[in-house]
Amino acid sequence: MKRKVTLKQIAKELDVSISTVSKALRNSIEISEDTRQKVQAFAKLYNYRPNNIALSLKNRKTKTIGIIIPEIVHHFFSKVISGIEAVANKRGYNVIVGLSNESFSKEVINMEMLANGSIDGFILSIAKETQQQQDYHHFTETIKQGMPIVMFDRVVNEIKCDKVIVDDSEGAKLAVNKLIDCGCKNIAIISTKDYVSVGKLRTQGYLDALEDHKISPKASLILKVHDQLLSEDHLDDLEKEIENLFQNNKNMDGVFAVNELYALTAMKVARKLGLKIPEDIQVIGFTDGVLSKHAVPALTTVSQHGKKIGEKAAELLINNLEREDEEDIYETVVIETELIERESTK
Amino acid sequence: MKRKVTLKQIAKELDVSISTVSKALRNSIEISEDTRQKVQAFAKLYNYRPNNIALSLKNRKTKTIGIIIPEIVHHFFSKVISGIEAVANKRGYNVIVGLSNESFSKEVINMEMLANGSIDGFILSIAKETQQQQDYHHFTETIKQGMPIVMFDRVVNEIKCDKVIVDDSEGAKLAVNKLIDCGCKNIAIISTKDYVSVGKLRTQGYLDALEDHKISPKASLILKVHDQLLSEDHLDDLEKEIENLFQNNKNMDGVFAVNELYALTAMKVARKLGLKIPEDIQVIGFTDGVLSKHAVPALTTVSQHGKKIGEKAAELLINNLEREDEEDIYETVVIETELIERESTK
DNA sequence: TTGTACGCGTTATCAA
DNA sequence: TTGATAACGCGTACAA
Numbered sequence: 001m002k003r004k005v006t007l008k009q010i011a012k013e014l015d016v017s018i019s020t021v022s023k024a025l026r027n028s029i030e031i032s033e034d035t036r037q038k039v040q041a042f043a044k045l046y047n048y049r050p051n052n053i054a055l056s057l058k059n060r061k062t063k064t065i066g067i068i069i070p071e072i073v074h075h076f077f078s079k080v081i082s083g084i085e086a087v088a089n090k091r092g093y094n095v096i097v098g099l100s101n102e103s104f105s106k107e108v109i110n111m112e113m114l115a116n117g118s119i120d121g122f123i124l125s126i127a128k129e130t131q132q133q134q135d136y137h138h139f140t141e142t143i144k145q146g147m148p149i150v151m152f153d154r155v156v157n158e159i160k161c162d163k164v165i166v167d168d169s170e171g172a173k174l175a176v177n178k179l180i181d182c183g184c185k186n187i188a189i190i191s192t193k194d195y196v197s198v199g200k201l202r203t204q205g206y207l208d209a210l211e212d213h214k215i216s217p218k219a220s221l222i223l224k225v226h227d228q229l230l231s232e233d234h235l236d237d238l239e240k241e242i243e244n245l246f247q248n249n250k251n252m253d254g255v256f257a258v259n260e261l262y263a264l265t266a267m268k269v270a271r272k273l274g275l276k277i278p279e280d281i282q283v284i285g286f287t288d289g290v291l292s293k294h295a296v297p298a299l300t301t302v303s304q305h306g307k308k309i310g311e312k313a314a315e316l317l318i319n320n321l322e323r324e325d326e327e328d329i330y331e332t333v334v335i336e337t338e339l340i341e342r343e344s345t346k
Numbered sequence: 347m348k349r350k351v352t353l354k355q356i357a358k359e360l361d362v363s364i365s366t367v368s369k370a371l372r373n374s375i376e377i378s379e380d381t382r383q384k385v386q387a388f389a390k391l392y393n394y395r396p397n398n399i400a401l402s403l404k405n406r407k408t409k410t411i412g413i414i415i416p417e418i419v420h421h422f423f424s425k426v427i428s429g430i431e432a433v434a435n436k437r438g439y440n441v442i443v444g445l446s447n448e449s450f451s452k453e454v455i456n457m458e459m460l461a462n463g464s465i466d467g468f469i470l471s472i473a474k475e476t477q478q479q480q481d482y483h484h485f486t487e488t489i490k491q492g493m494p495i496v497m498f499d500r501v502v503n504e505i506k507c508d509k510v511i512v513d514d515s516e517g518a519k520l521a522v523n524k525l526i527d528c529g530c531k532n533i534a535i536i537s538t539k540d541y542v543s544v545g546k547l548r549t550q551g552y553l554d555a556l557e558d559h560k561i562s563p564k565a566s567l568i569l570k571v572h573d574q575l576l577s578e579d580h581l582d583d584l585e586k587e588i589e590n591l592f593q594n595n596k597n598m599d600g601v602f603a604v605n606e607l608y609a610l611t612a613m614k615v616a617r618k619l620g621l622k623i624p625e626d627i628q629v630i631g632f633t634d635g636v637l638s639k640h641a642v643p644a645l646t647t648v649s650q651h652g653k654k655i656g657e658k659a660a661e662l663l664i665n666n667l668e669r670e671d672e673e674d675i676y677e678t679v680v681i682e683t684e685l686i687e688r689e690s691t692k
Numbered sequence: 693t694t695g696t697a698c699g700c701g702t703t704a705t706c707a708a
Numbered sequence: 709t710t711g712a713t714a715a716c717g718c719g720t721a722c723a724a
Binding site: 002003004047049050051052053054056057062064071072073074075078079081082085089094095096097098099110112113114115116117118141144145146261264268271290291294295296 | 347348349350393395396397398399400402403408410417418419420421424425427428431435440441442443444445456458459460461462463464487490491492607610614617636637640641642
Binding site for chain 2: 709710716717
């Protein structure tokens with residue numbers, strides 16, 4: 001087992017100085033053709049590669065991007081990562097991932113670990129717990145120390161930084177308008193508690209769409225699910241809540257759900273109650289993942305274009321990192337949502 | 347925007363030497379109570395944290411693990427990552443992710459980038475193209491340079507390193523036995539071309555199970571799909587191939603598919619042909635992802651316990667990294683598969 | 693054409 | 709009790 005070869009070792013072996021080796025490898029004209037060839041041959045033989053860590057230390061930049069997301073086993077976040085990764089690699093950056101598991105403290109710890117020199121900047125989506133506690137000091141601290149942040153999807157307005165979002169309320173409107181166009185009169189929404197920013201915004205879009213059509217919202221048609229129910233272990237409880245919604249609103253003929261799981265569960269309940277989709281009740285979800293595509297019937301959804309979000313976020317971050325002038329001009333990029341019509345609507 | 351504070355700055359500010367500061371912060375008994383307090387207070391005020399990169403350079407270890415996987419938008423791989431991440435973080439390691447996109451060259455490039463000092467060791471699953479070309483020099487090179495590798499799921503026997511696998515052929519047997527027990531007489535397998543190791547192994551398990559029950563395999567019941575068809579863009583072609591399978595085997599009453607997508611597509615085709623599941627035909631898939639759980643009917647699958655695979659892989663790697671003696675004793679850990687019975691079987 | 697010295701941020705060793 | 713120095717690996721300005 002031979003260690004990675006360094007400049008020093010090559011220098012010693014060839015009986016020249018370290019800097020000669022360094023220059024020779026970088027094809028400096030200062031070095032004679034002769035020694036250059038010799039050094040390069042030797043380096044090739046031993047498969048020399050400059051040590052990234054040493055370069056990072058010297059250049060005071062690591063060429064790696066830190067990503068903090070709440071959860072990786074999630075189609076949307078995976079898509080975003082793959083978008084970030086694609087752009088990052090193309091521009092010579094690596095990607096390091098930290099998971100917050102929706103926990104505030106894990107988010108803070110993870111960011112601290114990475115902020116101490118491991119990365120050049122962050123791309124992140126905020127943990128639910130952080131949104132709930134509204135404690136954002138770790139973001140302000142990080143930014144103050146000169147490390148840029150790009151937030152996506154779940155963002156916080158108070159923090160000044162680049163952001164990539166989808167227009168959640170607009171996307172929701174798109175969905176609800178579609179349901180109305182398809183003849184639905186009593187449309188329910190299955191959303192999350194309000195502190196989850198996207199849940200709140202999508203609910204707003206739902207209300208706006210109703211208002212635009214002069215339909216007055218009914219409280220009983222608005223279900224704000226406790227988000228613990230998103231976990232795999234509480235599927236039954238989620239089902240029960242949604243079944244209540246159905247039972248309390250016998251005339252319901254449309255459902256807009258703020259994520260795939262809620263939508264699929266709604267379809268399941270409907271089926272159980274003997275309702276036909278889309279004949280008796282139409283369903284639209286948010287987030288275009290595999291579940292929607294392969295559901296039966298295939299689910300009409302609002303697509304967020306996760307990969308594009310990731311790409312854009314990476315671009316913003318890297319542009320910022322490589323910008324010469326140190327001006328703080330922050331952008332908020334809105335990625336268009338798109339209604340993907342499938343079989344769960346008429 | 348103030349830069350991260352360094353020992354040097356603290357030293358200058360307090361008019362002491364760098365090493366005094368360093369020692370004071372590490373509670374060295376060499377330092378007087380007085381200066382220790384002073385330094386610590388100052389450090390706290392300015393939120394001093396040692397620079398990871400400098401530590402890495404000095405200690406010649408980075409405390410980060412490199413992961414190379416073919417694809418992240420995939421429930422199984424996401425699960426594995428979350429398992430790795432959990433163990434890694436608990437033991438003070440970070441995780442850096444590279445995607446090969448099933449491409450040989452991307453796999454090589456990604457590994458080269460990370461191997462040059464950025465990480466202490468690899469956890470990886472091999473790209474399909476690499477399996478096809480059977481060019482493994484980048485693995486041997488890496489290992490030779492003293493950087494340990496742990497392979498999972500898609501492994502290659504020729505390389506000496508730790509491995510975490512599921513017993514693919516045993517899992518497949520489990521599934522096919524179940525189908526036989528449930529009364530199936532004509533069981534098809536939908537697999538991949540043989541160069542994909544797991545496809546080959548699962549096919550072997552299928553054949554073994556048949557043989558155990560003295561059922562002679564029929565060539566027409568064995569479909570080896572071109573794996574480009576796994577991509578989202580070729581769903582229609584996949585469907586067509588599977589439909590042919592059904593048409594050519596009218597008496598087929600069971601299907602074992604080596605992944606979720608093939609299984610779901612089989613169910614779709616069955617439905618299209620008017621076959622009832624599980625009454626007319628029973629289906630079992632491999633990989634227990636979200637698709638299986640939320641399919642209609644819910645799919646019986648062989649679960650690989652992806653998270654556990656990741657955890658085990660991380661353990662093996664870190665144990666290796668932190669082992670004092672430099673012995674090369676490599677383990678191959680087999681994670682038990684488990685048959686999760688749902689509604690697609692009787 | 694080649695080599696020396698310095699600095700990136702730390703820590704360990706040894707000297708004061 | 710404190711400080712100077714070397715070392716980790718690299719690149720570069722400057723000296724020889």
